[in-house]
Amino acid sequence: MYVGRFVVVGPEGGAYRVSSRSFPNREITARDEALTVGPTADAPETDNPYVSYNCLRVVETPTGETAAFGNGSHVDPIAEKLELGYPARDALAESLLALDYEKDDYDTPRIAATIGGDGEALIGTVRKDALVVETVDEPTLVATYEKNAPESFEFEADSADAAASEAYDLAFEHAVCAAGVARTDDGFETAIENGD
Ligand SMILES: NC(=O)c1ncn([C@@H]2O[C@H](COP(=O)(O)O)[C@@H](O)[C@H]2O)c1NC=O
Numbered sequence: 001m002y003v004g005r006f007v008v009v010g011p012e013g014g015a016y017r018v019s020s021r022s023f024p025n026r027e028i029t030a031r032d033e034a035l036t037v038g039p040t041a042d043a044p045e046t047d048n049p050y051v052s053y054n055c056l057r058v059v060e061t062p063t064g065e066t067a068a069f070g071n072g073s074h075v076d077p078i079a080e081k082l083e084l085g086y087p088a089r090d091a092l093a094e095s096l097l098a099l100d101y102e103k104d105d106y107d108t109p110r111i112a113a114t115i116g117g118d119g120e121a122l123i124g125t126v127r128k129d130a131l132v133v134e135t136v137d138e139p140t141l142v143a144t145y146e147k148n149a150p151e152s153f154e155f156e157a158d159s160a161d162a163a164a165s166e167a168y169d170l171a172f173e174h175a176v177c178a179a180g181v182a183r184t185d186d187g188f189e190t191a192i193e194n195g196d
Helices: 075-084 088-099 160-169
Strands: 006-010 013-019 026-031 034-039 053-061 064-070 110-116 121-127 130-136 140-143 175-184 187-193
Touching: 006 064, 006 110, 006 121, 006 160, 013 053, 013 064, 013 110, 013 160, 026 175, 026 187, 053 075, 053 175, 053 187, 064 075, 064 175, 064 187, 075 088, 075 110, 088 110, 088 121, 088 130, 110 140, 121 140, 160 175, 160 187
Parallel strands: none
Antiparallel strands: 006 013, 006 140, 013 175, 026 034, 034 053, 053 064, 064 110, 110 121, 121 130, 175 187
């Protein structure tokens, strides 16, 4: 099954995976406190505005560190609102609604998740027909296509490395790269899986 991009999130950690039929020549790199999706050196040029972006950021908020991740440029305003002290629900809802679904051939939804240092985890999506933001207490997945409403999902990873690998290896088609995040006693750790 092809579900496109997806996030998985629970109180202990989560992951974001890029799956792509159209733009497979991409990778995640770590730069300036963010994990960024961008083209590989051999990727054909594109003017598609939706394929390069910060996919994961860990920010300091008034109540401690929080991780924010998702499939596009909305990750930045979510992270910035969290830094300003917005509740995660509001940061997600306002940023998703402001940018709305992508105006591409598929009306691709925006998806996102947050995890607070206290384990509060939220997941959200904005589609052409809905805005959904909810708190989760077990691993939960939302994807751009097919699985486009949050659903409980078996996800075993207990470290950032394991989360990135598990997300990358899931049987959904056209895996490109994945980012993992895990809550530890010393804050959040992150990891990247770019495949071979
Ligand atoms: N975030 C991404 O990495 C991303 N990759 C592709 N898209 C959008 O989704 C469309 C379909 O891409 P694909 O056939 O690879 O699923 C693309 O034309 C592009 O507008 C993306 N936008 C949202 O998921």
